[in-house]
Every structure is written in structure tokens, then in C-alpha cells.
Amino acid sequence: MPKYILKRCIIAVFTLLVLITIIFFLVRLLPGDPFNDPKVTDEVRARLEAYYGMDKPLIQQYFAYLGNLLKGDFGVSLIYTGRSVNSTIAQTFPYSADLGLRALGLALVVGLILGTLAAQKAGRVIDYVCVLVAIIGVSMPDFIIGALLKLIFAIKLRVLPAGLWNGFSYTILPVVALSFYTLALITRLMRSSMLEVIHQDYILTAKAKGLSNFQVIWRHQIRNSILPIVTVMGPLVAAVLTGTFVIESMYAIPGMGKFYVESVHDLDYTMVLGMTAFYGIFLVSANLVVDILYGIVDPRIKLAESKQKADDGEEG
Amino acid sequence: MTETKPNEMTGTPAAEDALLSIRDLHVEFKTYGGSIRAVRGVDLDVAAGECIAVVGESGCGKSVTAKSILQLLPSHNSEVTGGQIIFDNVDLLQYNDREMQKLRGNKISMIFQDPMTSLNPTMTVGRQIAEVLIKHQHLSREEARKKTIEYLAMVGIANPEKRYKEYPDRLSGGMRQRVMIAIAMCCNPRLLLADEPTTALDVTIQAQILDLMRGLQQQFNTAIILITHDLGVVANMARRVLVFYAGKVVEEGMADDIFYRPRHPYTWGLIKSMPRLNSEKKEDLVSIEGTPPDLFAPPKGCAFAARCDHAIQLCLEKDPPMFNIEGRHCAACWLAMENMPDALRPAWMKAEKVNVEDFD
Numbered sequence: 001m002p003k004y005i006l007k008r009c010i011i012a013v014f015t016l017l018v019l020i021t022i023i024f025f026l027v028r029l030l031p032g033d034p035f036n037d038p039k040v041t042d043e044v045r046a047r048l049e050a051y052y053g054m055d056k057p058l059i060q061q062y063f064a065y066l067g068n069l070l071k072g073d074f075g076v077s078l079i080y081t082g083r084s085v086n087s088t089i090a091q092t093f094p095y096s097a098d099l100g101l102r103a104l105g106l107a108l109v110v111g112l113i114l115g116t117l118a119a120q121k122a123g124r125v126i127d128y129v130c131v132l133v134a135i136i137g138v139s140m141p142d143f144i145i146g147a148l149l150k151l152i153f154a155i156k157l158r159v160l161p162a163g164l165w166n167g168f169s170y171t172i173l174p175v176v177a178l179s180f181y182t183l184a185l186i187t188r189l190m191r192s193s194m195l196e197v198i199h200q201d202y203i204l205t206a207k208a209k210g211l212s213n214f215q216v217i218w219r220h221q222i223r224n225s226i227l228p229i230v231t232v233m234g235p236l237v238a239a240v241l242t243g244t245f246v247i248e249s250m251y252a253i254p255g256m257g258k259f260y261v262e263s264v265h266d267l268d269y270t271m272v273l274g275m276t277a278f279y280g281i282f283l284v285s286a287n288l289v290v291d292i293l294y295g296i297v298d299p300r301i302k303l304a305e306s307k308q309k310a311d312d313g314e315e316g
Numbered sequence: 317m318t319e320t321k322p323n324e325m326t327g328t329p330a331a332e333d334a335l336l337s338i339r340d341l342h343v344e345f346k347t348y349g350g351s352i353r354a355v356r357g358v359d360l361d362v363a364a365g366e367c368i369a370v371v372g373e374s375g376c377g378k379s380v381t382a383k384s385i386l387q388l389l390p391s392h393n394s395e396v397t398g399g400q401i402i403f404d405n406v407d408l409l410q411y412n413d414r415e416m417q418k419l420r421g422n423k424i425s426m427i428f429q430d431p432m433t434s435l436n437p438t439m440t441v442g443r444q445i446a447e448v449l450i451k452h453q454h455l456s457r458e459e460a461r462k463k464t465i466e467y468l469a470m471v472g473i474a475n476p477e478k479r480y481k482e483y484p485d486r487l488s489g490g491m492r493q494r495v496m497i498a499i500a501m502c503c504n505p506r507l508l509l510a511d512e513p514t515t516a517l518d519v520t521i522q523a524q525i526l527d528l529m530r531g532l533q534q535q536f537n538t539a540i541i542l543i544t545h546d547l548g549v550v551a552n553m554a555r556r557v558l559v560f561y562a563g564k565v566v567e568e569g570m571a572d573d574i575f576y577r578p579r580h581p582y583t584w585g586l587i588k589s590m591p592r593l594n595s596e597k598k599e600d601l602v603s604i605e606g607t608p609p610d611l612f613a614p615p616k617g618c619a620f621a622a623r624c625d626h627a628i629q630l631c632l633e634k635d636p637p638m639f640n641i642e643g644r645h646c647a648a649c650w651l652a653m654e655n656m657p658d659a660l661r662p663a664w665m666k667a668e669k670v671n672v673e674d675f676d
């Protein structure tokens with residue numbers, strides 16, 4: 001197991017490095033630059049570039065940036081003087097994390113329950129309802145769902161707030177809108193993987209032991225059918241994360257997604273880079289956790305590991 | 317043949333000493349193509365502590381019969397359309413889910429054909445056994461653990477403390493079947509349904525598993541229904557044998573009756589297709605020609621008639637009832653009827669003790 005984790009960690013660090021490198025050079029390739037303003041004279045521009053170290057060769061800037069990153073310094077904004085990327089992240093990320101975690105939690109709980117229910121009642125009405133929910137959720141983009149929910153519950157029925165993030169009632173619409181796609185995906189995955197598990201011989205064994213239906217489902221079916229879900233958790237976290245861009249703008253939530261979009265628009269190089277690096281670190285760690293979780297849930301991975309160890313031992 | 321008194325049997329009453337008595341069991345599967353009549357009027361008795369064998373080609377309804385005892389058939393497409401399954405003087409078909417759960421794995425347990433897929437891959441083998449003890453004997457986790465380790469040792473698994481914590485992947489097929497046996501036996505059941513318990517294992521392991529089952533049967537006085545398509549497995553295990561064909565019992569008797577005085581051409585076919593150690597002409601070893609009948613629409617007459625070398629017109633028209641031959645030996649074949657002309661009967665059917673080699 002430790003070897004498995006170490007291997008994953010090395011891969012994670014490497015992935016991050018590649019990501020940051022690509023973004024660093026890609027942002028510079030975008031047409032225009034942050035000081036692209038008629039009011040900025042050449043002289044002022046030269047001073048600004050010198051101030052931010054942008055007069056040096058690109059490759060030198062790259063290594064300087066990496067060096068700062070290692071110290072945990074994401075740099076300062078090129079647009080808003082005196083605002084550091086770190087403080088922006090510190091201010092906005094909690095909102096995004098709150099929104100994202102709630103959405104993910106909702107998607108997981110409801111998705112797993114719906115998927116299990118659908119598989120259990122395969123071919124009956126409940127199954128069809130769940131499948132319908134799944135199809136709608138997967139095929140409708142979150143901005144449409146977000147807009148629809150807002151229209152119905154905030155504007156027509158006036159039962160829930162249409163924006164901002166000031167308490168539980170404010171969270172309902174954006175969280176539901178953001179979780180819908182993930183929820184649908186989990187429902188679908190859980191249903192199909194559970195249907196497969198239901199027909200396995202060991203489920204018959206479990207029934208032949210005299211376990212109740214609930215015990216069979218809880219102890220024998222869920223654990224085996226959850227594996228495919230654990231594998232896609234990484235991409236799902238990513239889906240929720242990118243969803244926050246849209247939902248935060250739509251519901252005027254002062255989260256990181258909103259700032260990210262603005263920074264790209266302003267060509268605020270350091271801000272874009274810093275936030276990308278942050279998202280990158282976040283996603284890669286999420287994937288890492290998932291990989292490790294997978295190893296815990298599925299003993300076969302542990303097994304492969306210990307076998308490998310045994311083989312190594314023989315060689316050594 | 318002259319001193320035997322064959323007579324037609326109609327609706328045998330449940331044997332007095334029977335632990336389990338199946339009477340006229342009918343099971344159907346509903347499919348898009350129509351109903352598959354998988355079991356068509358099976359009678360079966362097992363006395364306490366007795367080991368009987370159920371043999372027959374694959375697809376003849378052995379597993380369906382066994383699963384219907386525990387109500388383990390898929391509920392969405394199968395139905396018991398008639399009959400009784402009397403265990404300990406109660407008809408199990410009247411039991412609800414809850415009552416069945418109390419019985420399963422406790423008074424009646426079952427082991428399956430493929431040990432590689434019958435254990436949950438994400439649960440330690442120890443817990444898979446302990447779970448049963450906790451369920452039925454209401455033991456604490458710790459007590460269940462201790463008892464599980466005892467059972468692991470009892471079924472011949474070395475190093476039980478270590479094995480307890482292992483996942484099924486670490487165990488060979490034979491070991492896993494031992495674990496399955498431990499699961500089945502840990503509540504000391506009165507009846508064990510063993511559905512082809514050795515079919516998936518290689519020959520040396522087969523013998524070990526059968527030995528183990530025989531030992532446990534004597535130790536705990538558990539009745540066993542041993543299901544197999546291999547007559548070779550039966551010989552040392554079962555006192556009595558039921559031969560299944562197309563969802564029915566076609567011959568039943570003590571093991572010696574079946575092996576040495578078969579009275580149904582299908583049984584004879586099975587015996588002839590048994591691998592023989594001293595046979596020189598192994599390549600001649602053929603299974604019975606033809607295929608079993610379509611269970612969507614079983615034939616009007618004897619289901620075996622189309623494959624039978626000795627079929628007469630009557631066989632095609634009327635399904636034979638069970639004819640009593642001697643003691644508990646009976647066969648569902650018109651040629652076994654008392655006043656059937658002897659000339660119609662093949663030589664092996666008339667012999668007092670058949671020797672397969674003589675009839676090749």
C-alpha cells in the first residue's frame with residue numbers, strides 16, 4: 001500500500017508541473033496583454049513590465065514563477081494593484097468550496113440512493129422515473145437547469161432567493177442546479193453497476209445465508225457496485241468545479257469561479273496562472289484521494305500490491 | 317424380473333420419517349417466448365441424516381428444484397405453479413420472506429457450483445462466515461470470530477486465524493469451496509443442498525471436498541441432497557439416487573439399484589457414459605445421443621422417447637407413470653411395467669446385475 005500511494009504522489013506532482021507549464025506559456029500566447037490600454041504609453045508600459053519582471057526572457061520568468069510557487073506565493077494581480085492572488089483565493093475559495101461540497105454531497109447521497117432503488121426495482125415504475133431523471137440531468141447543461149430553477153422558484157413562485165449566499169435558503173437553488181449533472185451520472189452508473197452485481201453468484205450465497213434484503217443490499221451489493229463510482233469521482237469533482245463558474249455567475253455568488261472568468265477576460269496573467277495552479281493542485285489531490293480510497297475499498301488492489309512486494313522480495 | 321411386483325404408484329404420501337418431502341412440484345419460468353416448464357411434477361424425500369443424489373444432464377431442473385426449496389429462484393420471472401415442499405411437517409411454500417430467512421443458512425443451507433464466484437470479493441472470508449453466526453445464533457462479533465476460526469479449522473483450512481482476515485482472492489478454488497462449506501455448516505443445518513459442489517474443481521480436489529462433506533455429514537447428522545451430472549461422484553456418497561430428466565424424476569432407487577439394475581433407458585445411458593478406469597476403448601465413450609426436449613412445449617408422451625432406442629408406440633402417446641420395481645426402486649418407463657412383454661425389453665433391463673462392458 002505505501003508503495004502504491006508513493007507512486008500516485010509522484011504521478012500527481014508530475015501532472016501538476018505539466019499543467020502549470022502548459023498554462024504559463026498558453027496564457028502568453030493569447031492575443032493582447034494586460035496593459036493593452038490606449039491610455040498606457042510605451043514608457044509606462046516599459047516601467048510596468050520591469051516592475052512585474054516581464055521584461056526578462058520568458059524562460060527566466062517561468063523558473064522564477066515556479067520558485068515562488070514552491071514557496072506558496074502565487075504572485076500579485078497585474079490589474080488590481082495591491083491585490084495578491086493568495087488573498088483573492090483565500091477570500092473567494094471558501095464560497096466555491098461550500099457550494100461545491102454541498103452539491104457533491106447531494107449528488108452522492110441522492111444519486112446512490114436513486115441508482116440502488118432503480119436497480120432493485122428494475123423494469124418497474126420507480127426504475128423508469130430514476131432513468132428519466134438521469135437522462136434529463138446528463139443531457140441538460142447546468143446553465144439551463146440553473147436558469148429554469150431560478151425562473152420557477154425565485155421569480156414565479158418567489159419561495160427561494162434568486163442570488164447571493166447569505167444562509168441556507170440561498171444555497172438550495174445553486175446547489176441543486178450544480179449537482180444535477182453529477183447526480184444523474186451517479187444514478188446511471190450506480191444503477192448499471194448494481195444490476196451487474198445483483199446477478200453475481202455471491203449475492204445468491206448471501207441470500208442463501210438467510211440475510212434480509214436490506215443486509216444483502218447494504219453489505220454485499222453496495223460495496224461491490226460502488227467501485228466504478230469511486231473511479232469516476234475525480235472527473236466528477238472536476239465537473240462540479242467547472243460547474244461553479246457558471247452557477248456562481250448566475251446566482252451572484254462571490255466565489256472563485258466568478259473571479260477566474262473575470263481574470264481570463266482581463267488577461268490578468270498571474271491571476272489566471274495562480275488560480276489554475278490552485279485548481280490544478282485541488283483536482284490532482286482530489287484524484288489522489290480517490291485513488292487511495294479505491295485501494296481501500298477494493299482489496300484486489302491491495303492484493304496486487306502485496307503480491308508485487310512478495311515478488312520484489314524474492315528478487316532482492 | 318419375475319419375482320418383482322411392479323405396480324403403478326399414484327400420489328405417494330409423504331414418507332413418515334421424511335425430513336423433507338417434495339410432492340408434485342411444478343416450476344415455470346416466464347419468458348418472452350412463453351413459459352419454460354423447468355420442473356414438471358417432482359417427488360422427492362430425504363430422511364434426517366440421509367444423503368441422496370440427484371443426477372441428470374444439465375438443464376434438467378436439478379438446480380431449479382434445489383433453489384425452489386429455499387425460495388431462491390428469481391422472483392421476477394419464475395413461479396412455483398404447484399406442489400408442496402414439506403420440511404419438518406410444514407409446507408415451506410406457505411412461508412413468507414421473513415420465515416424463509418430464518419430457515420436459510422440455518423436449518424437448510426446451500427452450496428453452489430462455482431466457488432470462484434460464490435464468495436463476495438470485497439469481504440474477508442472470516443466475516444462471510446461470521447455473518448451467518450451473528451444472524452442466526454445472535455453471537456457477538458468476538459464470539460462469532462472465535463467460532464468462525466473453529467469452523468475454518470474444521471473444514472481443513474490451515475492457519476485459520478490468518479485466513480480469517482484474507483479476501484477470497486488469496487484462496488484456491490478448493491479452499492474457497494471449503495469456506496463455502498463452513499458457511500453452510502456453521503449453524504449445524506438439518507439439510508444441506510449441495511448443487512454440483514465439485515464440478516468446477518479438479519479431480520484430486522473433488523475427492524477431498526467429497527471426503528470433507530461425508531465427514532461433516534456423519535459428525536453432524538446432516539441430510540444432504542447432492543446434485544450432480546456426474547454419476548461417478550455419486551457412488552461413494554449417496555445411499556439413494558434420483559435420476560432427473562426434463563424436469564421429472566425418471567428413476568429412483570438405492571445406489572446399487574441404479575448402478576446395477578437400471579430400469580430406465582436414460583439411466584442406462586448415463587451409466588454407459590460414465591468414464592471407466594479399466595476401459596480400453598475410451599474413445600468410444602459417448603454421451604447419450606440427441607438433445608433433451610423443448611421445455612416450452614414438452615412432448616405428450618415420454619420426454620425421453622425421441623432419444624430412446626427401445627421406444628414403442630405407447631411411449632410416444634402417453635407419459636409413463638412411476639412403476640414400482642422393488643422396495644424403493646421405481647422407474648418411469650413403460651418397459652418397466654409388469655405386464656409388458658419381456659421381448660420388448662433390452663437385455664440390460666432384464667439382467668440381475670448389469671456389467672456395462674457386456675453391453676458395449
Ligand SMILES: Nc1ncnc2c1ncn2[C@@H]1O[C@H](COP(=O)(O)OP(=O)(O)O)[C@@H](O)[C@H]1O
Pocket residue numbers: 345347352354372373374375376377378379380381390393611
Ligand atoms: N433464470 C432462469 N430463467 C429462465 N429459465 C431458466 C432459469 N433458470 C433455469 N431455467 C430453465 O430451467 C431449466 C432447468 O435449469 P436448471 O435447474 O438450472 O438445470 P440443471 O439441472 O442443470 O441444474 C433449464 O432448461 C433452463 O431453461
Ligand SMILES: [Mg+2]
Pocket residue numbers: 375378379380511512
Ligand atoms: Mg444446475
